Amino acid sequence: MNNYIFQSTLSRKNLMAVTGLFLCFFLVIHLLGNLQLLLPANEANASFNSYSALLSGNIFIRLISYVLYFSLIAHAGDALIITLRNRKTAVKYVYDDRKQVSKWYSRNMGVLGTIILVFLVIHFKDFWYVYKFGSLPYDRNGNKDLYVIVVSAFESWWYVVLYVISMLAVGYHLLHGVKSAVRTLGLYHPRYVKYVQLIGTIYSYVITFGFCIIPVYVHLSQFGL
Amino acid sequence: MKVHLKVWRQKDAKSKGSMVNYDLDNVDQHMSFLEMMDTLNEQLTLKGEMPVEFDHDCREGICGTCGMMINGQAHGPVPGLTVCQLHMREFKEGDTIYVEPFRAMAFPLKRDLKIDRSAFDRIIQSGGFITANTGMPAEANNLLIVHETAESAFDSAACIGCGACVATCKNSSAALFTSAKISHLAKLPQGEQEAAKRVLKMVSKMDEEGFGHCSNTEACEVKCPQGISVLNIARMNWEFNKASLLH
Numbered sequence: 201m202n203n204y205i206f207q208s209t210l211s212r213k214n215l216m217a218v219t220g221l222f223l224c225f226f227l228v229i230h231l232l233g234n235l236q237l238l239l240p241a242n243e244a245n246a247s248f249n250s251y252s253a254l255l256s257g258n259i260f261i262r263l264i265s266y267v268l269y270f271s272l273i274a275h276a277g278d279a280l281i282i283t284l285r286n287r288k289t290a291v292k293y294v295y296d297d298r299k300q301v302s303k304w305y306s307r308n309m310g311v312l313g314t315i316i317l318v319f320l321v322i323h324f325k326d327f328w329y330v331y332k333f334g335s336l337p338y339d340r341n342g343n344k345d346l347y348v349i350v351v352s353a354f355e356s357w358w359y360v361v362l363y364v365i366s367m368l369a370v371g372y373h374l375l376h377g378v379k380s381a382v383r384t385l386g387l388y389h390p391r392y393v394k395y396v397q398l399i400g401t402i403y404s405y406v407i408t409f410g411f412c413i414i415p416v417y418v419h420l421s422q423f424g425l
Numbered sequence: 426m427k428v429h430l431k432v433w434r435q436k437d438a439k440s441k442g443s444m445v446n447y448d449l450d451n452v453d454q455h456m457s458f459l460e461m462m463d464t465l466n467e468q469l470t471l472k473g474e475m476p477v478e479f480d481h482d483c484r485e486g487i488c489g490t491c492g493m494m495i496n497g498q499a500h501g502p503v504p505g506l507t508v509c510q511l512h513m514r515e516f517k518e519g520d521t522i523y524v525e526p527f528r529a530m531a532f533p534l535k536r537d538l539k540i541d542r543s544a545f546d547r548i549i550q551s552g553g554f555i556t557a558n559t560g561m562p563a564e565a566n567n568l569l570i571v572h573e574t575a576e577s578a579f580d581s582a583a584c585i586g587c588g589a590c591v592a593t594c595k596n597s598s599a600a601l602f603t604s605a606k607i608s609h610l611a612k613l614p615q616g617e618q619e620a621a622k623r624v625l626k627m628v629s630k631m632d633e634e635g636f637g638h639c640s641n642t643e644a645c646e647v648k649c650p651q652g653i654s655v656l657n658i659a660r661m662n663w664e665f666n667k668a669s670l671l672h
């Protein structure tokens with residue numbers, strides 16, 4: 201092993217890809233938890249709260265959460281370094297039509313990432329911080345009642361709209377991110393390319409659709425729909 | 426046919442350039458883009474003005490010397506062509522055509538549309554070779570190579586180093602070029618021996634020359650006149666990761 205591994209443009213992107221893929225894995229766990237919000241209100245309440253308690257109590261999950269915080273910070277930090285260098289090497293044409301030959305979201309990962317970052321700050325403040333450090337009521341089973349916090353947030357339509365827009369940003373970020381990460385790591389075999397792309401695309405649609413449907417459903421159910 | 430040209434004119438590396446307008450009345454549809462530029466230059470010479478300088482050599486699409494941005498796209502609007510293979514029939518009567526040099530931090534401009542692409546040469550010099558005794562050519566079939574492998578190495582070797590991949594990349598990344606050179610040699614038994622050393626050297630040279638990161642937008646593959654696949658980039662990343670972990 202030598203210093204190439206830390207210094208080159210390729211290794212910098214490795215960090216981005218590894219942390220990005222870890223975040224992708226985490227999104228699956230997060231979505232599975234959130235899907236409980238689609239249960240009938242009574243069940244959803246108990247099940248969501250006990251799931252949250254389970255996660256925050258478990259030492260193994262706690263370790264994973266440190267990996268998660270590290271991944272987020274490293275990913276965003278690395279994104280900043282990479283985007284700055286890309287700014288530096290970028291050039292200007294009087295007439296520039298290069299956009300014809302690539303997807304807009306592949307060229308704007310930094311913008312999409314920034315939207316995600318802003319969303320994450322709000323998200324952490326409203327739910328994570330409140331759960332960890334705020335004073336929460338307890339539910340029937342003696343678990344902190346995160347459910348009421350979530351449901352009351354989703355009662356306002358603008359919160360739902362912000363949430364959905366952020367999830368679309370996540371969706372486009374993933375649509376390019378997953379296959380890009382696999383390629384960055386060099387795990388791209390000619391025979392499996394098609395499948396990697398397909399899995400990446402299906403994954404992005406499932407995650408985006410899953411996270412979008414929940415706030416909309418919770419919002420509509422306050423009207424008894 | 427008639428065309429209006431807006432061409433980047435710049436006296437030398439240091440001076441400030443700008444777009445200059447030219448009108449051409451007698452353009453034939455069957456002319457190549459470079460023949461059209463020749464026509465312009467003849468007119469300029471007759472008027473006693475400096476002709477527009479641009480790079481070209483074979484005019485057969487095989488040498489990789491030509492290259493310019495035409496209406497904001499590397500080598501013009503048709504994918505898979507070099508400028509010398511682009512013909513005026515792709516344009517319409519009265520079209521306005523913007524002609525600019527390939528731009529990149531690592532490709533300093535010399536004059537008008539002429540750029541210095543020696544950064545590519547230096548990347549190759551840093552490791553794009555095999556350290557073999559160059560005696561008499563060996564019997565080609567002494568070394569048995571599976572047909573598919575030979576074909577695949579040949580596909581990578583098809584890169585003519587024109588620089589369109591860099592010019593079309595939003596980050597001016599040379600990933601497609603460098604990876605084609607790396608894969609070409611890594612795929613063959615002759616090149617395998619030095620694969621690790623080669624990839625580390627060529628990648629760090631690529632960085633040093635001031636090319637950007639690869640964001641995997643795949644614009645390079647679309648604009649490559651030789652259809653070099655982005656899978657070469659995956660191969661380079663794989664070779665690089667393997668080498669930097671194990672060597």
Ligand code: HEM
Pocket residue numbers: 213216217219220221223224227275276279280282283309310311312313314316317370373374376377378380381382384385639640641
């Ligand atoms: C849930 C959160 C996130 C997930 C799952 C995620 C996932 C990914 C993945 C898998 C990649 C591909 C890596 C590669 O190209 O090799 C990526 C790239 C990228 N991410 Fe994220 N990301 C997240 C959040 C963020 C945030 C908060 C930022 C910015 C502050 C960001 C900025 C970027 C940028 C700029 C790239 C592309 C770099 C390039 O041009 O190649 N991401 N992300």
Ligand code: FES
Pocket residue numbers: 480481482483484485486487488489490491492507508509510
């Ligand atoms: S002049 Fe040789 S490829 Fe165009």
